[in-house]
Amino acid sequence: xxxxxxxxxxxxxxxxxxxxxxxxxxxxxxxxxxxxxxxxxxxxxxxxxxxxxxxxxxxxxxxxxxxxxxxxxxxxxxxxxxxxxxxxxxxxxxxxxxxxxxxxxxxxxxxxxxxxxxxxxxxxxxxxxxxxxxxxxxxxxxxxxxxxxxxxxxxxxxxxxxxxxxxxxxxxxxxxxxxxxxxxxxxxxxxxxxxxxxxxxxxxxxxxxxxxxxxxxxxxxxxxxxxxxxxxxxxxxxxxxxxxxxxxxxxxxxxxxxxxxxxxxxxxxxxxxxxxxxxxxxxxxxxxxxx
Numbered sequence: 001x002x003x004x005x006x007x008x009x010x011x012x013x014x015x016x017x018x019x020x021x022x023x024x025x026x027x028x029x030x031x032x033x034x035x036x037x038x039x040x041x042x043x044x045x046x047x048x049x050x051x052x053x054x055x056x057x058x059x060x061x062x063x064x065x066x067x068x069x070x071x072x073x074x075x076x077x078x079x080x081x082x083x084x085x086x087x088x089x090x091x092x093x094x095x096x097x098x099x100x101x102x103x104x105x106x107x108x109x110x111x112x113x114x115x116x117x118x119x120x121x122x123x124x125x126x127x128x129x130x131x132x133x134x135x136x137x138x139x140x141x142x143x144x145x146x147x148x149x150x151x152x153x154x155x156x157x158x159x160x161x162x163x164x165x166x167x168x169x170x171x172x173x174x175x176x177x178x179x180x181x182x183x184x185x186x187x188x189x190x191x192x193x194x195x196x197x198x199x200x201x202x203x204x205x206x207x208x209x210x211x212x213x214x215x216x217x218x219x220x221x222x223x224x225x226x227x228x229x230x231x232x233x234x235x236x237x238x239x240x241x242x243x244x245x246x247x248x249x250x251x252x253x254x255x256x257x258x259x260x261x262x263x264x265x266x267x268x269x270x271x272x273x274x275x276x277x278x279x280x281x282x283x284x285x286x287x288x289x290x291x
Contacts, residue, residue, distance in 0.1 A: 005120065006134045006170065014108040018047050026126045030116050039112070041068045042104040052090035055097045056082065074100070121172055135169040136162070142169060143196050152201050153192060155185040165196060188242045209237045211283045218281050219274075222264045229259040237284055240275060 002009040002016060011017035018024050032040045044066050045059050059068050060078055070078055074096075081092045119125040143149055143165050150161045160183040167176035173193075180189035187202055195202045211234050216224040223229055232255050239249040250271040260266045269277075278284045 003117075005117070006131055007138065008134055010117070011113075014043075014046060014105055014113065017108075017113065018043075023130075026130070027116055029126065030119065031112060034115065035112060038069055039107070041066045042100075042107065046101060046104050046108070049101070050097065052094055055093045055100075056089070068100075120170070121175075123175065131170055132166060135166045139165040139169040144199055149196060149199075153183075153185050153187075153195060154202065155183055157182065157184040160184065161196075164192065168193060168196060188238070188245070190241045209234050209241075209283070211237060211278075215281060215283050219277055219283070220265050221260060222266075223260050226259055229256060232256045232259065233283075237278065240278075241284065 001012045003012045004010070011020050011023065017027055028040060028043060031043055041059065045068060048058075050058055056064075056078075058064055059066055060070065061067070077096060081089055081096065084092070116127065120127045120131045122128055139162070140146060144152075146158050146162045146165065149165065150156065150158045153161065155161055160179055163179035164176050164183060167173075167179055176193055177189045180192045183192065185192055185202075191202055211230065213224045213230065216230065216233070221229070232252055236249050236252040236256060239245045239252060253271050253274060257267055266274075275284070
Protein backbone atom coordinates (compact mmCIF):
# COMPACT_ATOMS: atom_id res chain seq x y z
CA UNK A 1 0.00 0.00 0.00
CA UNK A 2 1.70 3.25 -1.09
CA UNK A 3 2.21 6.05 1.42
CA UNK A 4 1.65 9.74 0.77
CA UNK A 5 4.46 12.28 1.06
CA UNK A 6 3.90 15.84 -0.14
CA UNK A 7 0.76 14.66 -1.87
CA UNK A 8 2.70 12.11 -3.95
CA UNK A 9 2.63 8.31 -3.72
CA UNK A 10 5.78 6.60 -2.43
CA UNK A 11 6.43 2.86 -1.92
CA UNK A 12 4.81 1.61 1.29
CA UNK A 13 6.62 -1.74 1.49
CA UNK A 14 9.82 -3.32 0.21
CA UNK A 15 8.16 -4.97 -2.81
CA UNK A 16 6.78 -1.63 -3.99
CA UNK A 17 10.20 -0.06 -3.41
CA UNK A 18 11.96 -2.67 -5.56
CA UNK A 19 9.34 -2.19 -8.28
CA UNK A 20 10.21 1.53 -8.36
CA UNK A 21 13.59 1.20 -10.06
CA UNK A 22 14.59 4.86 -9.82
CA UNK A 23 13.85 5.19 -6.10
CA UNK A 24 15.17 1.71 -5.27
CA UNK A 25 18.65 2.82 -6.42
CA UNK A 26 18.49 5.67 -3.90
CA UNK A 27 17.20 3.30 -1.22
CA UNK A 28 19.98 0.78 -1.91
CA UNK A 29 22.59 3.51 -1.43
CA UNK A 30 20.93 4.42 1.88
CA UNK A 31 20.96 0.75 3.00
CA UNK A 32 24.67 0.32 2.22
CA UNK A 33 25.58 3.54 4.02
CA UNK A 34 23.39 3.08 7.10
CA UNK A 35 22.92 -0.68 7.51
CA UNK A 36 25.97 -2.11 5.78
CA UNK A 37 26.71 -4.49 2.88
CA UNK A 38 25.07 -7.47 4.60
CA UNK A 39 21.72 -5.64 4.62
CA UNK A 40 22.28 -4.67 0.97
CA UNK A 41 22.83 -8.36 0.16
CA UNK A 42 19.53 -9.18 1.87
CA UNK A 43 17.85 -6.58 -0.33
CA UNK A 44 19.30 -8.29 -3.41
CA UNK A 45 18.03 -11.63 -2.11
CA UNK A 46 14.46 -10.30 -1.91
CA UNK A 47 14.78 -8.72 -5.35
CA UNK A 48 16.16 -11.83 -7.08
CA UNK A 49 14.14 -14.39 -5.07
CA UNK A 50 16.51 -17.31 -5.78
CA UNK A 51 15.34 -20.92 -5.68
CA UNK A 52 16.91 -24.21 -4.74
CA UNK A 53 20.68 -24.55 -4.81
CA UNK A 54 21.10 -20.98 -6.12
CA UNK A 55 20.15 -19.77 -2.63
CA UNK A 56 23.44 -21.26 -1.46
CA UNK A 57 25.75 -20.62 -4.42
CA UNK A 58 24.71 -17.00 -5.01
CA UNK A 59 24.00 -15.80 -1.44
CA UNK A 60 25.06 -18.14 1.37
CA UNK A 61 28.25 -19.88 0.24
CA UNK A 62 31.60 -18.53 1.56
CA UNK A 63 32.54 -17.54 -2.02
CA UNK A 64 29.07 -16.28 -3.04
CA UNK A 65 29.14 -13.13 -5.18
CA UNK A 66 26.50 -11.46 -2.97
CA UNK A 67 27.17 -13.16 0.31
CA UNK A 68 24.77 -12.92 3.25
CA UNK A 69 26.34 -13.75 6.58
CA UNK A 70 23.98 -15.72 8.79
CA UNK A 71 24.34 -16.26 12.51
CA UNK A 72 22.67 -18.15 15.35
CA UNK A 73 20.07 -20.78 14.49
CA UNK A 74 20.00 -19.91 10.78
CA UNK A 75 23.74 -20.50 10.46
CA UNK A 76 23.36 -23.83 12.28
CA UNK A 77 20.45 -24.84 10.02
CA UNK A 78 22.46 -24.01 6.88
CA UNK A 79 25.47 -26.03 8.06
CA UNK A 80 23.21 -29.00 8.73
CA UNK A 81 21.66 -28.80 5.25
CA UNK A 82 25.03 -28.60 3.50
CA UNK A 83 26.46 -31.48 5.57
CA UNK A 84 23.52 -33.71 4.68
CA UNK A 85 22.56 -35.53 1.51
CA UNK A 86 23.10 -33.36 -1.59
CA UNK A 87 19.98 -34.83 -3.19
CA UNK A 88 17.87 -33.20 -0.46
CA UNK A 89 19.77 -29.91 -0.25
CA UNK A 90 17.82 -28.02 -2.93
CA UNK A 91 14.40 -28.67 -1.40
CA UNK A 92 15.66 -27.87 2.10
CA UNK A 93 17.28 -24.68 0.84
CA UNK A 94 13.90 -23.70 -0.65
CA UNK A 95 12.35 -23.99 2.80
CA UNK A 96 15.18 -21.92 4.28
CA UNK A 97 14.75 -19.39 1.48
CA UNK A 98 11.12 -18.81 2.47
CA UNK A 99 12.19 -18.27 6.09
CA UNK A 100 14.92 -15.83 5.03
CA UNK A 101 12.54 -14.00 2.71
CA UNK A 102 10.12 -13.31 5.55
CA UNK A 103 12.86 -12.29 7.98
CA UNK A 104 14.50 -9.95 5.46
CA UNK A 105 11.16 -8.39 4.47
CA UNK A 106 10.41 -7.69 8.13
CA UNK A 107 13.79 -5.97 8.47
CA UNK A 108 13.03 -3.58 5.61
CA UNK A 109 9.30 -3.07 6.16
CA UNK A 110 9.48 -2.54 9.92
CA UNK A 111 12.80 -0.69 10.26
CA UNK A 112 14.74 0.47 7.23
CA UNK A 113 11.93 1.91 5.09
CA UNK A 114 10.83 4.23 7.92
CA UNK A 115 14.43 5.28 8.59
CA UNK A 116 14.86 6.00 4.88
CA UNK A 117 11.80 8.26 4.74
CA UNK A 118 13.04 10.14 7.82
CA UNK A 119 16.03 11.31 5.75
CA UNK A 120 13.74 13.62 3.77
CA UNK A 121 14.50 16.25 6.44
CA UNK A 122 18.28 15.78 6.20
CA UNK A 123 19.46 18.63 4.04
CA UNK A 124 21.36 17.39 1.02
CA UNK A 125 20.31 13.75 1.35
CA UNK A 126 19.14 12.08 -1.89
CA UNK A 127 15.56 11.78 -0.60
CA UNK A 128 15.61 15.38 0.61
CA UNK A 129 16.56 16.48 -2.91
CA UNK A 130 13.73 14.43 -4.43
CA UNK A 131 11.18 15.84 -1.97
CA UNK A 132 12.50 19.36 -2.44
CA UNK A 133 11.94 19.16 -6.20
CA UNK A 134 8.34 18.06 -5.57
CA UNK A 135 7.81 20.86 -3.05
CA UNK A 136 9.34 23.47 -5.37
CA UNK A 137 6.85 22.52 -8.07
CA UNK A 138 3.79 22.35 -5.79
CA UNK A 139 4.30 25.05 -3.13
CA UNK A 140 2.86 27.83 -5.33
CA UNK A 141 -0.38 25.90 -5.71
CA UNK A 142 -0.75 26.05 -1.92
CA UNK A 143 0.63 29.48 -1.04
CA UNK A 144 0.39 31.51 -4.26
CA UNK A 145 2.87 32.74 -6.87
CA UNK A 146 6.32 33.51 -5.48
CA UNK A 147 6.27 37.03 -6.94
CA UNK A 148 2.88 37.75 -5.35
CA UNK A 149 3.91 36.33 -1.96
CA UNK A 150 7.17 38.31 -2.00
CA UNK A 151 5.34 41.53 -2.78
CA UNK A 152 2.67 40.82 -0.17
CA UNK A 153 5.38 40.42 2.48
CA UNK A 154 7.21 43.56 1.46
CA UNK A 155 10.33 41.70 0.37
CA UNK A 156 12.53 41.67 -2.73
CA UNK A 157 14.39 38.34 -2.54
CA UNK A 158 12.10 36.00 -4.48
CA UNK A 159 14.52 33.08 -4.30
CA UNK A 160 14.63 33.25 -0.50
CA UNK A 161 10.83 33.47 -0.28
CA UNK A 162 10.58 30.45 -2.62
CA UNK A 163 12.91 28.59 -0.23
CA UNK A 164 10.61 29.43 2.71
CA UNK A 165 7.56 28.25 0.79
CA UNK A 166 9.33 25.05 -0.25
CA UNK A 167 10.42 24.27 3.32
CA UNK A 168 6.92 24.94 4.67
CA UNK A 169 5.44 22.63 2.04
CA UNK A 170 7.86 19.95 3.27
CA UNK A 171 6.83 20.64 6.93
CA UNK A 172 10.49 21.48 7.67
CA UNK A 173 10.22 24.26 10.26
CA UNK A 174 13.96 24.52 10.89
CA UNK A 175 14.81 24.97 7.21
CA UNK A 176 11.93 27.42 6.82
CA UNK A 177 13.32 29.49 9.69
CA UNK A 178 16.80 29.44 8.18
CA UNK A 179 15.36 30.59 4.87
CA UNK A 180 13.57 33.44 6.66
CA UNK A 181 16.96 34.83 7.70
CA UNK A 182 17.92 35.18 4.03
CA UNK A 183 14.62 36.66 2.87
CA UNK A 184 15.55 40.32 3.35
CA UNK A 185 12.25 40.83 5.18
CA UNK A 186 12.91 42.52 8.53
CA UNK A 187 10.34 40.57 10.48
CA UNK A 188 10.20 37.74 12.95
CA UNK A 189 10.49 34.32 11.38
CA UNK A 190 7.27 32.93 12.84
CA UNK A 191 5.30 35.90 11.45
CA UNK A 192 6.74 35.44 7.96
CA UNK A 193 5.86 31.74 8.06
CA UNK A 194 2.38 32.44 9.42
CA UNK A 195 1.71 35.03 6.70
CA UNK A 196 2.76 32.57 3.97
CA UNK A 197 0.66 29.78 5.48
CA UNK A 198 -2.43 31.96 5.80
CA UNK A 199 -1.83 33.67 2.41
CA UNK A 200 -1.98 37.13 3.92
CA UNK A 201 0.29 40.09 4.66
CA UNK A 202 2.44 40.44 7.72
CA UNK A 203 0.84 41.39 11.02
CA UNK A 204 2.37 42.60 14.26
CA UNK A 205 1.85 39.15 15.76
CA UNK A 206 -0.27 40.55 18.58
CA UNK A 207 -3.34 38.86 17.13
CA UNK A 208 -1.64 35.47 17.48
CA UNK A 209 -0.86 35.85 21.19
CA UNK A 210 -3.97 34.83 23.15
CA UNK A 211 -3.01 36.27 26.53
CA UNK A 212 -5.21 38.48 28.69
CA UNK A 213 -6.18 38.84 32.38
CA UNK A 214 -8.61 35.93 32.11
CA UNK A 215 -5.86 33.67 30.74
CA UNK A 216 -3.59 34.77 33.61
CA UNK A 217 -6.20 33.60 36.11
CA UNK A 218 -6.62 30.25 34.33
CA UNK A 219 -2.84 29.75 34.37
CA UNK A 220 -2.66 30.34 38.13
CA UNK A 221 -1.37 33.91 38.32
CA UNK A 222 -2.43 36.07 41.25
CA UNK A 223 -1.37 39.58 40.25
CA UNK A 224 -3.68 39.54 37.24
CA UNK A 225 -4.50 43.26 37.25
CA UNK A 226 -0.86 44.31 36.82
CA UNK A 227 -0.59 45.65 33.26
CA UNK A 228 3.21 45.31 33.30
CA UNK A 229 2.92 41.59 34.13
CA UNK A 230 0.55 41.06 31.19
CA UNK A 231 2.93 42.95 28.91
CA UNK A 232 5.86 40.76 29.99
CA UNK A 233 3.84 37.58 29.41
CA UNK A 234 2.96 38.68 25.88
CA UNK A 235 6.60 39.48 25.21
CA UNK A 236 7.65 36.08 26.56
CA UNK A 237 5.16 34.27 24.33
CA UNK A 238 6.26 36.17 21.23
CA UNK A 239 9.88 35.27 21.97
CA UNK A 240 8.90 31.61 22.43
CA UNK A 241 7.00 31.56 19.13
CA UNK A 242 10.04 32.73 17.16
CA UNK A 243 12.69 30.04 16.64
CA UNK A 244 15.41 32.73 16.51
CA UNK A 245 14.52 34.37 19.85
CA UNK A 246 13.28 31.37 21.85
CA UNK A 247 16.37 31.25 24.10
CA UNK A 248 15.54 34.71 25.46
CA UNK A 249 12.07 33.72 26.69
CA UNK A 250 13.14 32.07 30.01
CA UNK A 251 14.82 35.32 31.14
CA UNK A 252 11.59 37.21 30.60
CA UNK A 253 9.80 34.55 32.62
CA UNK A 254 12.13 35.33 35.54
CA UNK A 255 11.00 38.97 35.29
CA UNK A 256 7.39 37.75 35.29
CA UNK A 257 7.99 35.87 38.55
CA UNK A 258 9.18 39.09 40.21
CA UNK A 259 5.73 40.58 39.53
CA UNK A 260 4.01 37.76 41.42
CA UNK A 261 3.67 37.39 45.25
CA UNK A 262 6.20 35.04 46.87
CA UNK A 263 3.31 32.72 47.78
CA UNK A 264 2.16 32.41 44.15
CA UNK A 265 2.35 28.89 42.64
CA UNK A 266 4.07 30.49 39.64
CA UNK A 267 7.20 30.96 41.76
CA UNK A 268 7.80 27.20 41.88
CA UNK A 269 7.18 26.67 38.17
CA UNK A 270 10.01 25.95 35.71
CA UNK A 271 9.90 27.57 32.29
CA UNK A 272 9.21 24.36 30.26
CA UNK A 273 6.24 23.63 32.51
CA UNK A 274 4.92 27.15 31.90
CA UNK A 275 5.19 26.67 28.12
CA UNK A 276 3.22 23.40 28.32
CA UNK A 277 0.58 25.14 30.44
CA UNK A 278 0.28 28.02 27.96
CA UNK A 279 -0.21 25.55 25.10
CA UNK A 280 -2.84 23.65 27.07
CA UNK A 281 -4.73 26.87 27.87
CA UNK A 282 -4.51 28.23 24.32
CA UNK A 283 -2.25 31.22 25.02
CA UNK A 284 0.26 29.90 22.51
CA UNK A 285 -1.83 29.31 19.37
CA UNK A 286 -0.33 26.14 17.95
CA UNK A 287 2.25 23.46 18.71
CA UNK A 288 4.08 24.27 15.46
CA UNK A 289 5.73 27.14 17.35
CA UNK A 290 7.28 24.73 19.85
CA UNK A 291 10.33 23.05 18.30
